[in-house]
Amino acid sequence: MVARDIMTADVVTLREDATAADAATLLLGSLHDGVPVVGAEGQVVGVVSYEELIRLALPGYLDQVDLSFLPASAEFFPVQANAEIGQTPVTSLMCRESHLVVGPDEPVAEVARLMLSRGVRRVVVVEGGRLVGIIGQGDIVRALVAPLVQPNTE
Amino acid sequence: MTSLQWLAVGIFLIAYVMIASERVHKSVASLTGATAMLLVGLLSQEEAFHGTEAVRGVDWNTILLLVGMMIVVAITKETGVFEWMALKSAKVAHGRPMPLLAMICLVTAVVSALLDNVTTVLLVAPVVVILCRTLEVNAIPYLVCCALSSNIGGTATLIGDPPNIMIGSAAKLTFIDFLKIDLPVVAAAFGAFLLAVWAAFGRRLHVDEAHRLKVLEFDEAKAIHDWPLLRKCLVVIGLTLGGFTVHGWVGLEPATIALAGACLILILYGKSPVKVLEEVEWPTIFFFMGLFIMVGGLVKVGVIRLLADGALDLTGGSLSAMTMFILWFSALFSGLVGNIPATVAIISLVQDVAQSLHGSVGPEALHAPNILPLWWALSLGACLGGNLTLVGAPANAIVIGISAAAGHKVSFVEFLKYGVPLTLVTLVISMIYLWVVFLR
Numbered sequence: 083m084v085a086r087d088i089m090t091a092d093v094v095t096l097r098e099d100a101t102a103a104d105a106a107t108l109l110l111g112s113l114h115d116g117v118p119v120v121g122a123e124g125q126v127v128g129v130v131s132y133e134e135l136i137r138l139a140l141p142g143y144l145d146q147v148d149l150s151f152l153p154a155s156a157e158f159f160p161v162q163a164n165a166e167i168g169q170t171p172v173t174s175l176m177c178r179e180s181h182l183v184v185g186p187d188e189p190v191a192e193v194a195r196l197m198l199s200r201g202v203r204r205v206v207v208v209e210g211g212r213l214v215g216i217i218g219q220g221d222i223v224r225a226l227v228a229p230l231v232q233p234n235t236e
Numbered sequence: 237m238t239s240l241q242w243l244a245v246g247i248f249l250i251a252y253v254m255i256a257s258e259r260v261h262k263s264v265a266s267l268t269g270a271t272a273m274l275l276v277g278l279l280s281q282e283e284a285f286h287g288t289e290a291v292r293g294v295d296w297n298t299i300l301l302l303v304g305m306m307i308v309v310a311i312t313k314e315t316g317v318f319e320w321m322a323l324k325s326a327k328v329a330h331g332r333p334m335p336l337l338a339m340i341c342l343v344t345a346v347v348s349a350l351l352d353n354v355t356t357v358l359l360v361a362p363v364v365v366i367l368c369r370t371l372e373v374n375a376i377p378y379l380v381c382c383a384l385s386s387n388i389g390g391t392a393t394l395i396g397d398p399p400n401i402m403i404g405s406a407a408k409l410t411f412i413d414f415l416k417i418d419l420p421v422v423a424a425a426f427g428a429f430l431l432a433v434w435a436a437f438g439r440r441l442h443v444d445e446a447h448r449l450k451v452l453e454f455d456e457a458k459a460i461h462d463w464p465l466l467r468k469c470l471v472v473i474g475l476t477l478g479g480f481t482v483h484g485w486v487g488l489e490p491a492t493i494a495l496a497g498a499c500l501i502l503i504l505y506g507k508s509p510v511k512v513l514e515e516v517e518w519p520t521i522f523f524f525m526g527l528f529i530m531v532g533g534l535v536k537v538g539v540i541r542l543l544a545d546g547a548l549d550l551t552g553g554s555l556s557a558m559t560m561f562i563l564w565f566s567a568l569f570s571g572l573v574g575n576i577p578a579t580v581a582i583i584s585l586v587q588d589v590a591q592s593l594h595g596s597v598g599p600e601a602l603h604a605p606n607i608l609p610l611w612w613a614l615s616l617g618a619c620l621g622g623n624l625t626l627v628g629a630p631a632n633a634i635v636i637g638i639s640a641a642a643g644h645k646v647s648f649v650e651f652l653k654y655g656v657p658l659t660l661v662t663l664v665i666s667m668i669y670l671w672v673v674f675l676r
Contacts, residue, residue, distance in 0.1 A: 143638045147362045148316050148461055151323055153453035156370075166643075 086186040089215030103168035124212040128176030266526025273533035297405040304494025310515040315466040318359035323456035331448035333441035345389025383635035391619035392422040399579035399618040410484030421669040425662035544588035563613040567621025575622035609674035616666040
């Protein structure tokens with residue numbers, strides 16, 4: 083079994099000029115938790131996921147600070163005003179490193195290994211420089227579990 | 237100058253320009269400069285690693301004191317006590333803007349005097365951002381003053397600021413010496429700093445009653461998430477500080493005390509030490525090692541000797557002139573390249589002045605009446621001079637980084653608008669103090 087067999091081929095993408103608000107709208111309306119950002123030539127330049135959107139409101143310098151002192155009445159703590167957050171271009175917040183690129187003929191076992199060892203939740207499938215599919219962790223689990231619960235009768 | 241001297245100066249200047257401009261990571265620049273000096277044979281590995289009579293090489297007393305205190309702090313910060321202190325300040329100030337600014341400065345200064353400045357601001361500054369955001373007040377004065385207070389507070393003790401650690405080690409000055417000489421002037425300088433801050437911002441900071449009440453709802457007790465560990469940490473910090481106060485009498489170096497504190501807390505901690513040891517700021521430690529070796533190279537080929545003689549000529553043998561020269565030179569040099577690299581170089585300069593005037597660098601020469609004031613001038617100049625610019629001291633860049641991440645960018649020039657006047661206030665007080673205590 084290879085990447086092509088389990089990937090979602092019909093990928094919804096964002097353009098490089100999209101904003102964080104566009105990414106949030108797209109993600110909330112889809113089943114995926116990450117969306118590739120694609121350049122003019124169809125090449126993948128990064129992936130935006132829920133993590134990057136949460137990170138926008140809770141930047142890294144707060145990672146070491148325990149926030150349990152905030153009272154129940156406190157709003158969720160956005161460091162910039164919400165309107166400003168929405169206008170952040172996706173290219174400045176998308177993850178360029180954690181999106182892993184595989185070829186369509188990569189064995190699924192290798193895709194699974196990459197996800198676990200690099201701590202990423204999705205990989206994009208690229209052929210000839212163009213995006214052809216995306217594989218999420220759910221796709222791997224489905225490939226693993228499906229044969230167990232629905233024995234192949236062929 | 238000989239060609240060897242030119243070579244040493246060339247390597248040194250390239251490395252220092254790289255460090256100041258941050259074109260190359262400071263640890264890489266420093267280690268590369270040091271290794272270049274070793275490769276071309278300006279000094280031997282033996283001199284660099286172990287030191288000799290003439291060339292001090294890596295100062296392990298400084299290195300291991302830093303490591304020891306970093307271990308103590310790495311465990312202490314897990315308890316949430318730093319966040320607790322910042323929140324408590326807000327409560328004590330009842331969320332009023334100017335008292336809050338003063339309390340944040342005071343807490344940062346006191347904690348920085350006893351523990352690592354960088355860790356202090358790394359944990360206090362994010363809470364300051366949250367407080368300012370809740371109060372809807374401009375966070376920049378709070379954050380910049382937090383950095384400046386950290387450097388002023390650190391000046392007060394032997395362990396407060398890296399320049400003092402290195403000066404204490406090189407000049408054989410004890411923890412008590414620093415409390416006797418630096419603490420009074422730092423208290424006065426800090427008071428003047430707060431007055432200046434009040435004059436500059438006192439009337440410009442306003443907070444809505446509704447926002448003020450929101451801050452009072454913060455529950456600082458919840459910031460402490462490990463009370464048993466906190467108790468252990470406080471005991472260890474208390475014992476370590478107690479050890480520092482008596483280290484001169486019992487004949488133990490400060491690094492020994494710090495390592496004892498680190499071992500005790502690692503034992504009491506009970507969990508795996510691997511993560512804690514990873515949290516030691518190793519890049520900073522390697523930065524120090526490289527600086528010590530590079531300056532060792534300059535000492536070996538006699539460049540520092542030339543500078544020391546030049547400084548003696550310039551000041552015409554007057555102790556007052558020499559003291560003021562060291563104070564201002566170390567402040568400006570610190571503002572230019574950072575107070576750690578500046579101090580490593582100027583320590584050697586003062587040692588060579590002692591060598592010129594007394595023919596030795598033994599304790600009696602280092603503590604002679606015409607050398608002792610120079611150490612204090614260096615301590616005050618370098619520690620307080622760290623506030624001049626963004627690159628002056630490590631805490632500055634940390635706080636400004638947090639400020640930028642929170643959407644409040646502070647440019648190099650904007651930092652100068654705070655740093656220069658407030659540093660001048662503290663340096664003028666230091667001048668008067670040095671004159672009254674040593675030169676009158």
